[in-house]
Amino acid sequence: MADVARTEDKPPWVPPLWFKRAAWAFQRRMYRLTGGRYPLSRPSAERRTSGLLRLRTVGRRTGQERAVILAYWEDGRNFVTLAMNGWEDPPPAWWLNxxxxxxVEVDTVDGPRRVHGREAVGPERERLWAELAAYRGWGKGLDRYAALRSRPTPVVVLEPR
Known part of the structure; x- marks a missing residue:
């Protein structure tokens, strides 16, 4: 029983920044090489797994298009994701944009869609956070990972427009 308590007290393992950056670069390269077929995927409600979409934003300083591949899940017609930077503390650039x-626009396996992004707050945020925690692989770990950051992790809702 003491081993379980010690394991939960330990911070969760997070890959080093160089590894995360290499993985993100690999995803972008595969997206270009496959003409957008990989790594985009649908979430699976039955298996409780997230999907991958490509979010296209406009740079807040440059005005140029920026793109990032994000894990997401569906909430009705909305796409939901977390504004985190590989569990690092600073907010991701795409969130600031x-x-x-x-x-903005998102690219999914079903094609591009125009969406409006906003942060979920209050009861909506609590509900969506609890749903994400139920997805395979997270369990109680979601709160442990979020505790690595000095600020709350925004839950982002991308609504069709």
Missing amino acids: LLAHPD
């Missing part, structure tokens, strides 16, 4: 220009 989305705050400045909330009308």
